[in-house]
Amino acid sequence: MKKLIIFLFAASLLFSCSTIRQESDTGDSNLENEKTEEIEEIEETETKLTEEKKILQELPASAKLNAWNLILVNPELAIDPNFSVDLIEVDNEQQLDWRVVDAWNSWKDGAEEAGHQLFLASAYRDIDRQELNFNKTVNDYLNQGLSEAEAKEKAKEYLTEPGHSEHHTGLALDIVDEEWIVAGRALETDYEKEASQKWLIETMTDYGFILRYPKEKESITMIEYEPWHFRYVGPEHAEFMEKHDLVLEEYIDLIKEAKG
Numbered sequence: 258m259k260k261l262i263i264f265l266f267a268a269s270l271l272f273s274c275s276t277i278r279q280e281s282d283t284g285d286s287n288l289e290n291e292k293t294e295e296i297e298e299i300e301e302t303e304t305k306l307t308e309e310k311k312i313l314q315e316l317p318a319s320a321k322l323n324a325w326n327l328i329l330v331n332p333e334l335a336i337d338p339n340f341s342v343d344l345i346e347v348d349n350e351q352q353l354d355w356r357v358v359d360a361w362n363s364w365k366d367g368a369e370e371a372g373h374q375l376f377l378a379s380a381y382r383d384i385d386r387q388e389l390n391f392n393k394t395v396n397d398y399l400n401q402g403l404s405e406a407e408a409k410e411k412a413k414e415y416l417t418e419p420g421h422s423e424h425h426t427g428l429a430l431d432i433v434d435e436e437w438i439v440a441g442r443a444l445e446t447d448y449e450k451e452a453s454q455k456w457l458i459e460t461m462t463d464y465g466f467i468l469r470y471p472k473e474k475e476s477i478t479m480i481e482y483e484p485w486h487f488r489y490v491g492p493e494h495a496e497f498m499e500k501h502d503l504v505l506e507e508y509i510d511l512i513k514e515a516k517g
Contacts, residue, residue, distance in 0.1 A: 312501055313515050317493045320512045325356070326465075326491045328426050329509050332413065332479040335420040342427040344381055351380035354427035357489045361430065364464040373453040376438050378485065379431040382424035391416050414481045415444075423469065428489045430466075432457060449484035461487060462495040467505070474504045 321327070330336045344352040353361060361377075368375045382390070394416055398408035416422075423429040431444055434453040448454050458468060469488040470480045488505065490498070498508050 312511065315497070316511065316515050317497055319491070319493060320497075320508075320515070322509070322512055322516070325354075326428065326489060327494065327505070327509065327512075328428070329505055330421060330423050330426060331506065332417050332421050336422075336425045340425070342381070344427055347380070348377040351377050352427065353380050353430070354489075357428060360464045360466070360489060364460070364466070367460060367464070368453065368456060371456055373456055374435040375453065375457075376433050376435045377430060378433055378438075378444060379424065380429065381427040382422060384419045384425060387417070387422045387424065388419040391418060415483065417480070423486075423488060429469065430487050430489075431485050432487055433485055444483070444485050446482060446484060454484055457487065462492065462499050465489055465492040465495050467495050467498055469505065471504065477506050478504055 328336075328340075343355050345355045345358050346352050347358060347361060348365075365375050365377075391412060394412040395405075395408045398411045399405065403411060433442070433444065433448055434451065437448060437451060437453075442448070461467060466487045466489055468484070469486045470478050470483040472482045475481055490505070490508075494508065498504070503511070
């Protein structure tokens with residue numbers, strides 16, 4: 258009986274030691290995993306910082322917050338009430354900032370050589386014109402049964418409130434092609450399927466333009482995807498923004514960071 262008690266006691270000790278060892282091994286494994294995750298996070302952060310530093314070093318010397326071609330207007334940032342621009346009439350009685358006209362004409366001529374007849378649907382709009390457009394769109398949604406709040410929110414998906422439109426700058430162009438217009442189409446996302454739109458995307462930076470409201474950037478631009486809305490920023494800035502997949506808001510933030 259005494260031998261049996263001693264045996265059971267020894268067995269319980271061995272079991273306890275085994276359990277402690279397993280718990281210790283598990284604890285060591287968890288600790289190692291945590292250390293590995295921490296190292297990976299540090300390495301990821303260092304990589305991002307290195308990439309960001311490299312991007313800042315590549316920033317064009319002409320990237321300045323007060324540059325006329327980098328003016329930022331969006332749903333949260335209204336145009337300066339004292340802003341003024343010298344305009345020149347171009348196609349379809351539309352007007353552009355005179356400094357953009359040569360770039361637009363060259364782009365349009367290039368499109369014609371490539372077999373595309375571009376149609377400038379909209380360019381400069383003053384605040385009064387924007388107010389008419391916005392109110393009309395709101396009324397259209399009201400007539401569809403939406404509440405006033407719902408109608409305004411719906412209108413803001415593709416239109417900005419007066420004072421907040423890029424078209425106030427004279428640097429924004431809504432472009433489709435003549436065949437699209439003749440077919441009775443308007444400014445619609447389906448335009449992205451057209452050969453002329455693909456050509457515009459392929460060549461835009463050569464002439465200093467960007468697609469202002471691209472896909473998957475809606476949370477930043479606060480405007481839904483618009484495959485027809487292009488914005489002049491100048492070739493140097495356009496090429497940089499395309500290379501690093503930046504919208505204007507991100508580019509301006511980068512400039513602010515660089516200037517400290």
